[in-house]
Amino acid sequence: MIQEAGGTVTGAMETIRAISATAIPDIPFARTRPVAPVQRGRQKKRGRMIEPAGELTKDEACSLLEAVGRDGDIESFETLFRYYGPRVKAYMARLTRDPNVAEELMQEVMITVWNKAGQFEATRGNAGTWIFTIARNLRIDVYRKNRRPDFDVNDPAFVTEDAKSAENALAERQDAARLKKAMKNLPQEQIQLLTLSFFDDCSHSTIANKLNLPLGTVKSRIRLAFARLRAALEDGK
Amino acid sequence: MNIRHHVSDELLMGYASGTLEEGWRLAVATHLALCPNCRARLNLMENTAGELLENISPLPVETSSFDRLKERIRTEVIAASVSPRQPTSFAKVDSPPIIPEPLRSYLGGDLTELKWKSLGRGAYHIPIKLADRSTTARLLRIPAGKPVPEHSHGGRELTLVLSGSFNDGELVFARGDLEEADASVQHQPLATPGQDCICLAVTDAPLRFRSWIMRLLQPVLGI
Numbered sequence: 001m002i003q004e005a006g007g008t009v010t011g012a013m014e015t016i017r018a019i020s021a022t023a024i025p026d027i028p029f030a031r032t033r034p035v036a037p038v039q040r041g042r043q044k045k046r047g048r049m050i051e052p053a054g055e056l057t058k059d060e061a062c063s064l065l066e067a068v069g070r071d072g073d074i075e076s077f078e079t080l081f082r083y084y085g086p087r088v089k090a091y092m093a094r095l096t097r098d099p100n101v102a103e104e105l106m107q108e109v110m111i112t113v114w115n116k117a118g119q120f121e122a123t124r125g126n127a128g129t130w131i132f133t134i135a136r137n138l139r140i141d142v143y144r145k146n147r148r149p150d151f152d153v154n155d156p157a158f159v160t161e162d163a164k165s166a167e168n169a170l171a172e173r174q175d176a177a178r179l180k181k182a183m184k185n186l187p188q189e190q191i192q193l194l195t196l197s198f199f200d201d202c203s204h205s206t207i208a209n210k211l212n213l214p215l216g217t218v219k220s221r222i223r224l225a226f227a228r229l230r231a232a233l234e235d236g237k
Numbered sequence: 238m239n240i241r242h243h244v245s246d247e248l249l250m251g252y253a254s255g256t257l258e259e260g261w262r263l264a265v266a267t268h269l270a271l272c273p274n275c276r277a278r279l280n281l282m283e284n285t286a287g288e289l290l291e292n293i294s295p296l297p298v299e300t301s302s303f304d305r306l307k308e309r310i311r312t313e314v315i316a317a318s319v320s321p322r323q324p325t326s327f328a329k330v331d332s333p334p335i336i337p338e339p340l341r342s343y344l345g346g347d348l349t350e351l352k353w354k355s356l357g358r359g360a361y362h363i364p365i366k367l368a369d370r371s372t373t374a375r376l377l378r379i380p381a382g383k384p385v386p387e388h389s390h391g392g393r394e395l396t397l398v399l400s401g402s403f404n405d406g407e408l409v410f411a412r413g414d415l416e417e418a419d420a421s422v423q424h425q426p427l428a429t430p431g432q433d434c435i436c437l438a439v440t441d442a443p444l445r446f447r448s449w450i451m452r453l454l455q456p457v458l459g460i
Contacts, residue, residue: 028292050298074307081303086295093296103302111309129287136286140255146369149263149339151270157337159413161273176284183288191289198254198286199293204247223246229281 027192029184056083058176061127069117077117080127081110088135094199095139105142109135126176175233182232190225193218240272242414248395249275253282260372260439263339263365264395264415267437270337271413336399340437344376348400348435353378359433374439379403382430392441394418396426401434403427 056064061083067076088109093102112134120130140148152158183191196202196210204222208215244252244265251257252265269276334347341347343365353361359380367374381401395417402411405426410416418424428434 028289028294050300050302074310078303081306084290085298085302087290087293089298090293090296091290099296102296103298106298107302107306107309110306111313114306114310126284126287128291129284132287132290133283135290136253136255144255144259144369146259146367149259149266149343151266151276152338155270155338155341156333157270157335157341159271159273159337161276179281179284180288180291183285183292194285195289197250198282198289201254201256203251203256219247222250226246226278226281226285229285233281 027188027195029186029188029191050082050086056080058126058128058173058180065113065117065120065127065130068114069120077114080113084113084128084131085110088131091132091135091199092139095143095201105135105138108138112138126172178233178235179229182229185232186225186228190221190228193221194225197222239411240274240413242408242410242416243272243278244268244275244415245417248417249278250282253279253286258372259367259369260374261393261395263343263367263374264397264437264439267337267340268397268413268415270339340399343374351376359383365437372439372441374437377434377436377438379428379434379436381428381433383428392419394441395437395439397437399435399437401432402429403434403436404429 056079061080064076064080067073068080085106089099089102089106092105092109093099096102096105109131113131116134120127137148140146153160186194192211193207196207197204202210204218205215207213208218211218248257248261248265252262252269257265269279334341336344336347344351344363351363353363355361360383361378363376365374365376376399379401395415396410397415398410398412400412402409402414403426404410405416405424409429
């Protein structure tokens with residue numbers, strides 16, 4: 001049973017990969033057209049489409065998510081939806097290429113965001129990361145149909161770091177801001193490799209084939225990218 | 238704990254992006270449970286991906302989309318969010334389990350509860366059931382001090398030490414250490430004397446018999 005489902009899924013994945021291999025899709029940070037500023041509260045309807053919201057600071061996103069988790073505040077959720085909905089849909093569309101499927105997957109992600117908002121730790125401060133992990137997990141569950149083994153922070157055998165202090169929470173928020181800045185300064189070629197890895201499910205060797213680069217170059221550029229990001233985070237300490 | 242051998246960037250990115258097959262993912266996740274250092278690296282990768290998501294070119298969403306969502310929120314029974322985590326039943330035990338999650342659930346218990354299958358001459362194994370058939374996973378118990386013939390292999394192999402240790406050339410692999418070997422690696426692992434070495438071994442399924450695990454067992458099995 002599982003085997004059959006797995007077979008179908010593998011087939012679908014190959015088709016998807018073949019399609020996505022024909023064109024190098026858009027790269028984040030290379031946005032050319034401006035997007036509308038975020039609308040608070042009630043959405044502004046323009047035709048049948050919601051204009052994707054353009055700006056939402058990390059602090060704003062965290063507060064909104066907190067309000068959803070704490071009070072079940074639907075207006076905060078709507079603001080989050082207007083910002084993240086179109087982005088999560090774009091993320092899903094990188095694999096499915098079918099806007100209807102991407103829409104359905106986005107709906108699933110956003111309903112999970114609504115249901116789990118109470119588990120979001122605002123002190124650790126990264127709504128974008130949290131929503132990415134929800135979207136990614138759904139993508140695994142839908143496309144791979146395998147179990148998704150994960151470590152469990154409540155497991156007695158789990159090895160913890162030194163206890164997290166309030167100071168660390170503050171540091172993490174500052175890290176998020178530094179990371180944002182550091183990524184703006186990464187060379188486009190490194191952003192492209194990160195995007196192919198994180199959004200298009202490409203292994204290092206697939207990327208090498210796609211971009212006609214030696215495998216070693218792909219590996220070293222990725223290593224370089226993370227080294228730069230890590231250095232940017234350490235600079236601030 | 239002092240882990241010296243960590244998960245590679247490529248495997249960790251596979252974990253962060255969700256592309257690893259179940260067997261590899263099981264080994265990486267279990268290593269992560271033991272290694273705060275690699276969890277910090279994972280954290281950076283996930284934050285990077287989150288930042289990419291913030292900057293992706295958004296796709297327009299229909300106006301009816303949020304109305305549908307609101308309707309679902311109104312009508313659906315929220316099952317997932319109200320079930321609090323059940324603490325695992327280790328309260329009565331003083332020392333924490335040896336085998337961390339997620340591996341412990343795959344095995345159905347901790348080290349003391351396992352039913353080993355003898356491979357003869359002191360070696361044991363437990364095959365691990367995976368839904369994905371492209372990888373093969375097993376828990377191995379290699380007798381202390383047992384040498385392994387030098388060999389190479391065709392696919393990727395991950396070996397995560399859970400108890401005891403093994404030497405591979407100059408390198409020592411102990412609890413939490415992850416060895417990643419590919420076709421180019423020629424190695425001669427050797428369980429360290431004094432204690433049996435218990436490790437999780439994951440291989441590409443079609444290469445099962447050519448893997449060093451099987452070769453490692455060859456002298457034990459007498460084949």
